[in-house]
Amino acid sequence: MPVDKLQATGGAIPVSVIEKVKSRAKSVVKTLETARSSDLPLNHILPGDCIEAMRSLPTNSVDLVFADPPYNLQLGGDLNRPDGSHVDAVTDHWDQFDSMAVYDRFTREWLTEARRVLKPDGALWVIGSYHNIFRVGAILQDLGFWILNDIVWRKTNPMPNFRGTRFTNAHETLIWASMGEKARYQFNYRAMKTLNDELQMRSDWVMPICAGGERLKENGKKAHPTQKPEALLYRVLLATTEKGDVVLDPFFGTGTTGAVAKRLGREWIGCEREDFYREVAMKRIEKELPLDESALTTMQSARSAPKVAFGAVVEGGLIPPGTQVFDKKRRWIATVRTDGSLECGGKTGSIHGLGKELQGAPSCNGWAFWHYEQGGDVQPIDAARQLYLLANED
Amino acid sequence: MPVDKLQATGGAIPVSVIEKVKSRAKSVVKTLETARSSDLPLNHILPGDCIEAMRSLPTNSVDLVFADPPYNLQLGGDLNRPDGSHVDAVTDHWDQFDSMAVYDRFTREWLTEARRVLKPDGALWVIGSYHNIFRVGAILQDLGFWILNDIVWRKTNPMPNFRGTRFTNAHETLIWASMGEKARYQFNYRAMKTLNDELQMRSDWVMPICAGGERLKENGKKAHPTQKPEALLYRVLLATTEKGDVVLDPFFGTGTTGAVAKRLGREWIGCEREDFYREVAMKRIEKELPLDESALTTMQSARSAPKVAFGAVVEGGLIPPGTQVFDKKRRWIATVRTDGSLECGGKTGSIHGLGKELQGAPSCNGWAFWHYEQGGDVQPIDAARQLYLLANED
DNA sequence: CCTAACAATGAATCGGCCG
DNA sequence: GCGGCCGATTCATTGTTAG
Numbered sequence: 098m099p100v101d102k103l104q105a106t107g108g109a110i111p112v113s114v115i116e117k118v119k120s121r122a123k124s125v126v127k128t129l130e131t132a133r134s135s136d137l138p139l140n141h142i143l144p145g146d147c148i149e150a151m152r153s154l155p156t157n158s159v160d161l162v163f164a165d166p167p168y169n170l171q172l173g174g175d176l177n178r179p180d181g182s183h184v185d186a187v188t189d190h191w192d193q194f195d196s197m198a199v200y201d202r203f204t205r206e207w208l209t210e211a212r213r214v215l216k217p218d219g220a221l222w223v224i225g226s227y228h229n230i231f232r233v234g235a236i237l238q239d240l241g242f243w244i245l246n247d248i249v250w251r252k253t254n255p256m257p258n259f260r261g262t263r264f265t266n267a268h269e270t271l272i273w274a275s276m277g278e279k280a281r282y283q284f285n286y287r288a289m290k291t292l293n294d295e296l297q298m299r300s301d302w303v304m305p306i307c308a309g310g311e312r313l314k315e316n317g318k319k320a321h322p323t324q325k326p327e328a329l330l331y332r333v334l335l336a337t338t339e340k341g342d343v344v345l346d347p348f349f350g351t352g353t354t355g356a357v358a359k360r361l362g363r364e365w366i367g368c369e370r371e372d373f374y375r376e377v378a379m380k381r382i383e384k385e386l387p388l389d390e391s392a393l394t395t396m397q398s399a400r401s402a403p404k405v406a407f408g409a410v411v412e413g414g415l416i417p418p419g420t421q422v423f424d425k426k427r428r429w430i431a432t433v434r435t436d437g438s439l440e441c442g443g444k445t446g447s448i449h450g451l452g453k454e455l456q457g458a459p460s461c462n463g464w465a466f467w468h469y470e471q472g473g474d475v476q477p478i479d480a481a482r483q484l485y486l487l488a489n490e491d
Numbered sequence: 492m493p494v495d496k497l498q499a500t501g502g503a504i505p506v507s508v509i510e511k512v513k514s515r516a517k518s519v520v521k522t523l524e525t526a527r528s529s530d531l532p533l534n535h536i537l538p539g540d541c542i543e544a545m546r547s548l549p550t551n552s553v554d555l556v557f558a559d560p561p562y563n564l565q566l567g568g569d570l571n572r573p574d575g576s577h578v579d580a581v582t583d584h585w586d587q588f589d590s591m592a593v594y595d596r597f598t599r600e601w602l603t604e605a606r607r608v609l610k611p612d613g614a615l616w617v618i619g620s621y622h623n624i625f626r627v628g629a630i631l632q633d634l635g636f637w638i639l640n641d642i643v644w645r646k647t648n649p650m651p652n653f654r655g656t657r658f659t660n661a662h663e664t665l666i667w668a669s670m671g672e673k674a675r676y677q678f679n680y681r682a683m684k685t686l687n688d689e690l691q692m693r694s695d696w697v698m699p700i701c702a703g704g705e706r707l708k709e710n711g712k713k714a715h716p717t718q719k720p721e722a723l724l725y726r727v728l729l730a731t732t733e734k735g736d737v738v739l740d741p742f743f744g745t746g747t748t749g750a751v752a753k754r755l756g757r758e759w760i761g762c763e764r765e766d767f768y769r770e771v772a773m774k775r776i777e778k779e780l781p782l783d784e785s786a787l788t789t790m791q792s793a794r795s796a797p798k799v800a801f802g803a804v805v806e807g808g809l810i811p812p813g814t815q816v817f818d819k820k821r822r823w824i825a826t827v828r829t830d831g832s833l834e835c836g837g838k839t840g841s842i843h844g845l846g847k848e849l850q851g852a853p854s855c856n857g858w859a860f861w862h863y864e865q866g867g868d869v870q871p872i873d874a875a876r877q878l879y880l881l882a883n884e885d
Numbered sequence: 886c887c888t889a890a891c892a893a894t895g896a897a898t899c900g901g902c903c904g
Numbered sequence: 905g906c907g908g909c910c911g912a913t914t915c916a917t918t919g920t921t922a923g
Contacts (some may be wrong), residue, residue, distance in 0.1 A: 562919090680913090690914095690915075691914070691915075783922090841910070841911075841912055842911090843910075843912070844910070844911080846908085853911085854911090854912085855912095856913055857911085857912085857914060858912075859912095859913085859914095
């Protein structure tokens with residue numbers, strides 16, 4: 098990207114200015130994209146087969162696809178618990194496929210449509226188990242998607258293995274992928290870190306299965322055999338969409354994606370071929386209330402602000418120009434300049450770029466690399482950023 | 492075995508005798524198999540490409556394959572084909588497809604050889620990350636392997652995502668597969684449950700990465716970039732092999748599989764094409780000491796033993812003949828007979844069979860169904876089994 | 886009304902041996 | 905390969921009933 102290259106080389110240009118330009122450019126793009134969304138059946142459930150339904154949607158039109166496709170479980174006979182009670186298995190017709198080849202073809206088709214409908218900077222999430230996730234993962238790679246993470250949903254309360262024949266199947270796997278190796282994607286790093294008590298959010302998420310009051314029931318029976326917990330969708334949408342983004346769920350079921358999207362101020366589109374599920378989902382989503390503006394704003398801003406330019410920290414007086422900063426072993430000592438750049442032995446650059454250059458490293462997190470003295474203590478300059486964020490909280 | 496001591500009293504049909512005959516029959520089979528293993532290069536590392544090396548091994552000859560194949564599709568940097576040749580600058584889409592196809596072919600080839608070398612009741616383990624595990628999983632399914640579990644190794648101390656662009660990649664995935672849907676496989680359920688504080692072992696394993704003293708170093712530098720922790724192999728081998736089983740590792744590296752196999756009294760065969768790794772591995776394994784017989788026996792027997800005949804508990808005097816046993820609600824009261832069978836209202840049978848018949852249930856775990864009084868307390872007869880196991884621990 | 890016991894249940898590829 | 909028989913097996917949570 099041109100902006101990135103500029104940032105890497107341009108010692109003279111204040112990083113804060115670059116940030117500003119970048120974010121302005123981005124907001125213009127967003128506005129243009131949102132304008133097109135008048136063509137979309139926002140906040141509606143399309144009936145019928147999801148592949149057909151997606152074909153009715155315009156190309157390059159949605160920001161995120163979240164898909165919970167059939168797992169193609171291949172179950173044998175009945176299964177009883179040790180106490181003799183019967184296990185209510187997923188035997189629904191929609192999970193039946195004649196062969197693995199048929200399942201693969203189905204997978205390739207819906208992924209192809211999802212890819213067409215996604216914007217170039219959009220992203221895809223798929224959830225599955227070992228029965229299907231390796232097929233899905235391989236096929237989406239074949240189609241050009243670029244896997245960003247695989248995420249493990251570790252269930253706190255999985256169903257045990259009643260016969261003692263295997264390990265308790267205690268997790269499911271999600272794949273998060275962008276449109277390609279070079280494609281951009283949305284990742285709200287700060288929001289995730291804030292959510293995880295100021296530690297980076299990991300690829301394993303610990304959550305209970307959907308049960309209790311959250312579990313939708315009709316006539317005392319569960320409405321859908323595989324309803325996902327809202328916490329899962331909450332984290333997915335908070336991490337990888339912005340307010341106003343359009344989220345498509347091709348296997349809408351009873352509408353967990355729609356409900357959470359509405360709550361978080363995202364637009365949604367669902368595909369669902371079972372009349373019953375559509376009815377349950379619409380009833381559910383109508384009852385859902387969006388979070389108010391201030392709650393949503395708080396999630397994305399202030400402590401959760403994605404970036405603070407070092408220049409702003411300098412401008413704010415936390416690390417005044419002329420301060421000496423140095424790496425932990427004091428192999429290099431640099432001087433802070435007015436514009437937020439550093440100078441060391443004639444070389445100049447951003448906190449990241451100069452650190453990278455001096456070390457001869459492929460990359461460098463300047464916030465952690467450079468240190469300064471603060472009342473006798475040596476601290477990474479990230480400490481100053483934290484102080485800055487605290488002071489400028491809304 | 493402790494059962495031997497007790498069988499002196501011998502009722503009508505001492506179940507313990509049956510057990511003994513059974514286990515002797517099994518050990519004969521094992522002996523025959525082991526005899527054949529004289530054809531195998533046991534406890535050796537085969538040099539060269541693993542596909543070629545495996546071709547030198549006889550068909551149906553190993554009990555387990557553990558494979559840690561190259562992940563290959565690295566971070567946009569250098570890429571080597573499985574045959575070692577260099578793939579030029581992988582920057583565009585087409586090259587990605589190309590290298591992916593090469594990787595798939597390589598995967599299919601080594602998996603095919605592994606499948607040929609495995610016994611019909613053998614099993615396969617593969618470890619990988621999201622870069623390769625979906626390819627590997629799909630291909631092994633295509634070859635006829637039947638996935639039993641996918642296991643998540645959750646790292647307690649993963650490397651953070653330094654750039655804050657994704658979730659911390661905090662896990663790796665293992666696939667455990669049998670030779671086919673109907674194939675048998677070894678699973679030491681009790682050993683796993685014992686290891687996990689008397690709860691079923693789950694599909695997510697929490698372990699630190701290989702570091703500290705365990706990490707092999709040569710001239711102060713780590714000997715191998717992806718050395719796996721011994722705890723991981725320990726659990727794999729303890730769960731899915733027996734003492735004396737032959738374990739093949741086609742990507743031997745610095746020999747973690749061999750070291751743990753030797754310690755646990757398993758035979759091993761490695762394939763490794765790098766001279767340096769072979770040298771490090773041999774040096775390492777020579778230093779390894781096998782656990783003594785009693786430690787190994789304890790793991791598999793006593794508390795971990797899968798079976799105790801009710802007859803042995805009766806013979807042991809914990810529930811003497813004539814004792815009244817009953818279900819929790821005391822709907823049925825049965826009398827314990829000398830041979831370990833029960834009698835109730837003219838009907839007789841095993842603890843399982845009679846419980847099943849009386850309830851008209853599809854199945855019944857007699858150990859949990861039947862209760863007895865012990866000093867005023869009502870307990871399931873399983874409590875007596877536990878006492879028996881405790882008393883007869885080596 | 887409170888507490889304890891009991892019952893229900895969740896994406897599950899859930900036997901082995903002998904004849 | 906199939907039928908029949910013997911044998912072994914569950915965790916966390918929520919909701920309901922009994923005391």
